[in-house]
Amino acid sequence: YIRTDQNFIYFNDPKWSNMWYIHCSDRSGRCRSEMNILAAWQRGYTGKNVVVTILDDGIERNHPDLAQNYDQLASYDVNGNDHDPTPRYDSSNENKHGTRCAGEVAAVANNSHCIVGIAYNARIGGIRMLDGDVTDVVEAKSLGIRPDYIDIYSASWGPDDDGKTVDGPGPLAKQAFELGIKKGRKGLGSIFVWASGNGGRQGDHCSCDGYTNSIYTISISSTTENGNKPWYLEVCSSTLAATYSSGEFYDRKIVTTDLRQRCTDGHTGTSVSAPMVAGVIALALEANPLITWRDVQHLLVKTSRPVHLKASDWKTNAAGHRVSHLYGFGLVDADAMVVEAKKWRSVPPQHVCTRTSERRTKYIRPDQILNSTIATSGCADHPDQHVVYLEHVVVRVLIVHPRRGDLQINLISPAGTRSQLLAKRLFDNSNEGFRNWEFMTVHCWGEKAEGQWTLEILDSPSQLRNPEVLGKLKEWTLILYGTSEHPYNSHYSPHHSRSRMLEIPSPGQERKEPDLLLQETPDEEEVDEYNGPCHTECGDQGCDGPEADHCLNCIHFSLGNIKSGRTCVSYCPLGYHEDVEARRCRRCYRGCEKCAGRAHNQCTSCRRGLYLCAEEHTCVEMCPLGYFPDEIQKQCLPCHENCMMCLRDADRCTACNEGYSLAGMTCVPECANGTFFHLEEMKCSACHLSCSTCTGPGMEECIQCAKDFLLQEWRCVPACTEGYYPGEAVGLPQQICRKCEENCLTCHGAGRNCTKCRDGYSLISGTCIINATCNNADEVFCEMVKSNRLCEKKLFRQFCCRTCLMTG
Amino acid sequence: LPSRNIYTNHWAVRISGGREEADKLATKYGYNNLGQIGSLEDHYHFHHSKVVRRSAFSLRGSHSFINMDPKVHWIQQQVVKSRVKR
Numbered sequence: 001y002i003r004t005d006q007n008f009i010y011f012n013d014p015k016w017s018n019m020w021y022i023h024c025s026d027r028s029g030r031c032r033s034e035m036n037i038l039a040a041w042q043r044g045y046t047g048k049n050v051v052v053t054i055l056d057d058g059i060e061r062n063h064p065d066l067a068q069n070y071d072q073l074a075s076y077d078v079n080g081n082d083h084d085p086t087p088r089y090d091s092s093n094e095n096k097h098g099t100r101c102a103g104e105v106a107a108v109a110n111n112s113h114c115i116v117g118i119a120y121n122a123r124i125g126g127i128r129m130l131d132g133d134v135t136d137v138v139e140a141k142s143l144g145i146r147p148d149y150i151d152i153y154s155a156s157w158g159p160d161d162d163g164k165t166v167d168g169p170g171p172l173a174k175q176a177f178e179l180g181i182k183k184g185r186k187g188l189g190s191i192f193v194w195a196s197g198n199g200g201r202q203g204d205h206c207s208c209d210g211y212t213n214s215i216y217t218i219s220i221s222s223t224t225e226n227g228n229k230p231w232y233l234e235v236c237s238s239t240l241a242a243t244y245s246s247g248e249f250y251d252r253k254i255v256t257t258d259l260r261q262r263c264t265d266g267h268t269g270t271s272v273s274a275p276m277v278a279g280v281i282a283l284a285l286e287a288n289p290l291i292t293w294r295d296v297q298h299l300l301v302k303t304s305r306p307v308h309l310k311a312s313d314w315k316t317n318a319a320g321h322r323v324s325h326l327y328g329f330g331l332v333d334a335d336a337m338v339v340e341a342k343k344w345r346s347v348p349p350q351h352v353c354t355r356t357s358e359r360r361t362k363y364i365r366p367d368q369i370l371n372s373t374i375a376t377s378g379c380a381d382h383p384d385q386h387v388v389y390l391e392h393v394v395v396r397v398l399i400v401h402p403r404r405g406d407l408q409i410n411l412i413s414p415a416g417t418r419s420q421l422l423a424k425r426l427f428d429n430s431n432e433g434f435r436n437w438e439f440m441t442v443h444c445w446g447e448k449a450e451g452q453w454t455l456e457i458l459d460s461p462s463q464l465r466n467p468e469v470l471g472k473l474k475e476w477t478l479i480l481y482g483t484s485e486h487p488y489n490s491h492y493s494p495h496h497s498r499s500r501m502l503e504i505p506s507p508g509q510e511r512k513e514p515d516l517l518l519q520e521t522p523d524e525e526e527v528d529e530y531n532g533p534c535h536t537e538c539g540d541q542g543c544d545g546p547e548a549d550h551c552l553n554c555i556h557f558s559l560g561n562i563k564s565g566r567t568c569v570s571y572c573p574l575g576y577h578e579d580v581e582a583r584r585c586r587r588c589y590r591g592c593e594k595c596a597g598r599a600h601n602q603c604t605s606c607r608r609g610l611y612l613c614a615e616e617h618t619c620v621e622m623c624p625l626g627y628f629p630d631e632i633q634k635q636c637l638p639c640h641e642n643c644m645m646c647l648r649d650a651d652r653c654t655a656c657n658e659g660y661s662l663a664g665m666t667c668v669p670e671c672a673n674g675t676f677f678h679l680e681e682m683k684c685s686a687c688h689l690s691c692s693t694c695t696g697p698g699m700e701e702c703i704q705c706a707k708d709f710l711l712q713e714w715r716c717v718p719a720c721t722e723g724y725y726p727g728e729a730v731g732l733p734q735q736i737c738r739k740c741e742e743n744c745l746t747c748h749g750a751g752r753n754c755t756k757c758r759d760g761y762s763l764i765s766g767t768c769i770i771n772a773t774c775n776n777a778d779e780v781f782c783e784m785v786k787s788n789r790l791c792e793k794k795l796f797r798q799f800c801c802r803t804c805l806m807t808g
Numbered sequence: 809l810p811s812r813n814i815y816t817n818h819w820a821v822r823i824s825g826g827r828e829e830a831d832k833l834a835t836k837y838g839y840n841n842l843g844q845i846g847s848l849e850d851h852y853h854f855h856h857s858k859v860v861r862r863s864a865f866s867l868r869g870s871h872s873f874i875n876m877d878p879k880v881h882w883i884q885q886q887v888v889k890s891r892v893k894r
Contacts, residue, residue: 056893057893081842097893130891130893133814133816133862133886133888134888134889134890134891135816135818135886135887135888135889136820136884136886136887136889137818137820137845137853137886138886139889140820140845140846140848140851141845141846141853142846143846144845144846144847144848145846147847156893156894157891157892157893157894158891158892158894159889159890159891159892160890160891160892161892165890167889167890170884170889171884172820172845172848172851172884175848175851176846176847176848179846179847179848183847195894198894269894270894271893271894274894
């Protein structure tokens, strides 16, 4: 928690009070501003002279909160091949993503619009490259735009996370990365920030995302306001650090700029985190413009820390860094970053030491662990490759396997640090194996490279497989990146990060390794005739048998009742809530999956088919008006303001509130008579003077004509033109121009009211008869024509009617 | 089944000899040279308007002869990549 600070900064931006992740202005005490952005601002760092660009679907450069910081030179439209990255507008607002990211980085401060960007004086651009076919060429072009002008590239996208894709940058994009690292920022190296894996869909593992597994990208994950793992987050050994982002419905959200010059708190996931860190790095670059791309990563490793982030696998590596697969080295600390950056000395040059395992195929047997080791001196015999202190560690594998998703891969460093390179992926039934795929871990950062490295592969079939077809490890290569001398030469730089002193250990967890916890045994006490060990959940009254349902009381919770049988559990299952006082699991109200109490309005999540009403904490089948059922979070989320009803997304309106009307799927203010709402200009513009209501400025876009105008063929005219006559229209207050009979040039009504015929027709008793004459009308069938009154039927009029009628 | 690729009518080609050489080669096989790919030296972005814009197969035709041209060091038909926003 941060104490209120006397020289607290206050901005007049309307959403400033919602930016809980930056300041504590609302004095609620529920303050989570350990990213210490305010403190960095108070040191005077706001991103001045630093250029950031967003690789995405465009950026609304005339957004009131971006225009002032917008930088044309940091922008390009790769999809449209021009210099204007303005997104393509459509009724679904699908191209909102880039604008939302941009606001987090550099939304202007104190301009009464929306929010304040983390680097609110930085220059911001956009590279439109997702709104079209994304190919290797498109990515390479985007990554290579103005490398000497743009400092930081932020990207919040990646391969499909369907749990069966293994994809990454193509050959051109890889070269663009390498070129950017070598030559960008005039040799200091471009800085690429990437949103780490995002399990928008379950069952994925972000090590199959080649962008976050690149050593050239800074992979950033997310935590919720309460330091919990967001439902969407994937574990990943290449994640470097984390920021706050969206979480459950009860967690506060992140606010940012939105398409159509709006604000939103609907920007979620790790899409939020990458631009946030881009902003923090911009502050650090302002403090020290000469830090290299590797310095930035070292700074993040040094200053990020666990604070209250909850992860079961926090561990301290051999260099003393706390690290986890969820959050990397922890929550970023902007203040510590700028302080360290200010006095930073560049780290020694990077060395690369590569070792390949022996080329002997090893079989991967189901449910057995295959261990393969590589012993290395860190290439001590090649000075220019010698690695003593580690940075990134990459493992390139060549594995043949019948069902790739059954594999789990771990890497254990000489110091014993275990990195999970790959977890099982239930949906991945590919038989392609891994063909020189590169996994990466940062967990050994700062450790010594020398020693024995162990690759551990576990194959656990998740469905029936042909037992005779075994997986094979053909070979694997260990690539060690690091320095030959200590990266922080202690004799000239203290480099003791302030953040270490800030570290607030989460109670009871920090110093003990998780598996040690499990090894603790309960006190052994004598119990009556059964004297075997009790279940670990049994309390101090002992037990009368070895199982959890033999306990006489429970350590944590008792589940069930005497009738149905009672047992002890460490936590209550779904459908129950934990009554801590009574140490009992109590059933939630019908329909609740999780709850905070038994009442119907204490649900915190709902069973399948029901949706949670956040305000009332109740589970409903149908969301109330103004809300839509979110299939992923299983809760009723509010429609966008002005929306009375929406479909599957807050922005997909199907009905509007009073005073608004639908334009596509957006609710726009109802404009006064004679005006229409101009979507792009976001204001009411005048219809054509002949229209009283219209959908656009053109004459043909009238819906209703102005006074003294008549609707004729979707246009409004002062008077009906030739071939039309004014007539009533059902349901319309005004007359419209109706077409005269066929072949009739002027008329004053329908039917026999023609007053002038077209050439080749004669006007006969109000209708137009073709001038054809037939010479045998008498003999042939004039009588018949007249007796059958054929002339009144349009179809037969050409049969000598004129002649017949003329002859009376 | 592995996901099916979508082949575009764009190619990345590595040709030494500069822009002129690239233009010449492009014209020879009916391509448009859209210029160098970012800062990647000798890499050019070719487009062939006579080849179907999106296809499930890498179509063969006279345009394919460029693969065999000795001046071409490397060539890659562009495939649509599935990229999702996080």
